[in-house]
Amino acid sequence: MNIRHYLVLFILTIFSFTDSHSQNPEYTLIAKNFNIDAADSLTFEVYLHHTNSGSVNQFQYAAGQFFFLFNPAIANGGTLTYKIIGSGLPQTQQPRNPTVFNNELRLAGNATVGQGNGFILSSIAPGTLIVKMSLKTSASSFAPSENLDLQWKNSPGPGFFTRVFAYVNMLNTEVTTPANHFIDTATVSINQISQIIPSKYELNQNYPNPFNPSTKINFSIPKSGLVSLKIFDISGKEIANLISENLTPGVYEYKFNAANLSSGVYFYILRSGQFTQIRRMMLLK
Numbered sequence: 273m274n275i276r277h278y279l280v281l282f283i284l285t286i287f288s289f290t291d292s293h294s295q296n297p298e299y300t301l302i303a304k305n306f307n308i309d310a311a312d313s314l315t316f317e318v319y320l321h322h323t324n325s326g327s328v329n330q331f332q333y334a335a336g337q338f339f340f341l342f343n344p345a346i347a348n349g350g351t352l353t354y355k356i357i358g359s360g361l362p363q364t365q366q367p368r369n370p371t372v373f374n375n376e377l378r379l380a381g382n383a384t385v386g387q388g389n390g391f392i393l394s395s396i397a398p399g400t401l402i403v404k405m406s407l408k409t410s411a412s413s414f415a416p417s418e419n420l421d422l423q424w425k426n427s428p429g430p431g432f433f434t435r436v437f438a439y440v441n442m443l444n445t446e447v448t449t450p451a452n453h454f455i456d457t458a459t460v461s462i463n464q465i466s467q468i469i470p471s472k473y474e475l476n477q478n479y480p481n482p483f484n485p486s487t488k489i490n491f492s493i494p495k496s497g498l499v500s501l502k503i504f505d506i507s508g509k510e511i512a513n514l515i516s517e518n519l520t521p522g523v524y525e526y527k528f529n530a531a532n533l534s535s536g537v538y539f540y541i542l543r544s545g546q547f548t549q550i551r552r553m554m555l556l557k
Contacts, residue, residue: 296447297331297438298324302398303340303422304456305529310516311413312350314420315357315406319531320436321399323452332390334437334444336402337381338367339425344375346418350411358404365391367403376425378432379403387439398531426450466523470494475542475549478528482554485531489514491542492523500543501526506536514540530555 305317318338322331344352354370354377367379394400427433427450435448470492478487493499501515511533514526530538535557541550 295324295328296440296445297322297328297393298449298452299331299393299436299447300399300452300454301424301434301436302454302456303424304398306420307514308517311518312411313406313408314414315404316422317358317404318402319399320393320402321397322393322395325395331393331395332387332439333361333365333393333400334390334439335365335381335384336367336436337432337434338379338402339432339434340377341375341421341423341425342377343418343421344372346414346420347409348411348413348415348418350409353406353408353410355406356403357406358401360401361391370405376431377405377407377422379405381435381437384437384444387442387444390439401531422455424450424453424455426453463525463527464520464522465490465525467521468523469521470523473542473544473547473549475540475551477551478540478553482556483530484555484557485533486527486529487553489526489528489540490523491526493519493544494521495545496520497545500541502541503528504539504541506538511538519544 300321300323301318302321303316303318306314307316308314320333320336325331352372354372356366356370359366364385365382367382369378369380371378391400425433427448434450434453435446437444438447439445440447472492472494474492476490478489480487489501491501497518499515499517499519502510503512503514505511514528533555535555538553538555539550540553541548
């Protein structure tokens with residue numbers, strides 16, 4: 273092979289390397305795991321999932337701003353408070369300044385940290401937890417006849433909207449793809465699966481167990497009243513307040529997603545009136 277052939281192969285190799293590394297990373301952005309913590313408050317989570325990791329080695333997250341449209345009538349005449357209560361990102365890369373403005377829930381973008389310092393997003397579903405959000409009304413409860421009606425606020429449109437940025441070829445690059453922004457309303461966590469009045473209180477073993485990352489917790493309530501279902505780690509620290517609300521008699525199922533927890537043994541406790549029961553479960557990732 274002469275020098276010309278070597279030169280052609282070298283040039284083709286350079287072009288191939290550049291092309292394979294210039295492709296923007298693709299993603300899905302999803303709001304999920306909606307949970308009514310109490311009559312006056314709810315939580316939900318926002319995940320970014322790197323979806324074309326086979327052709328793009330990494331999604332180095334640069335920044336993001338996250339805007340929703342919602343139904344403000346749920347406030348029931350009260351004032352709404354919107355805040356971040358958890359994230360899988362380092363503090364420097366978390367969105368900032370959660371605010372409620374008319375019919376919008378707003379999260380401003382973080383300051384960029386520079387190429388090489390961006391957070392590497394997970395390519396394992398559901399992705400990296402960007403934020404866990406809390407929405408609370410100062411009224412005694414959310415309006416019973418109103419729905420949250422959460423929607424992503426995407427471009428094009430007036431004002432601010434959701435934007436996602438990644439570091440690509442050393443540059444801070446906008447990769448926003450509104451078609452890949454989703455709301456998983458199916459993840460409203462508690463569901464009454466039977467209205468037959470059970471004869472006694474009962475907390476069943478979660479299924480599956482061990483699990484990764486989701487499991488179902490079933491329980492029976494024979495009397496109307498305040499019901500509490502909480503998750504604790506092995507040290508006794510409260511990890512999650514899954515249910516804290518008045519329920520009518522029946523059999524209920526709670527879908528628990530532990531995507532943001534590490535492997536280990538956890539305990540879940542059901543309380544209602546004078547009844548308390550505890551069970552053990554294991555998360556294996």
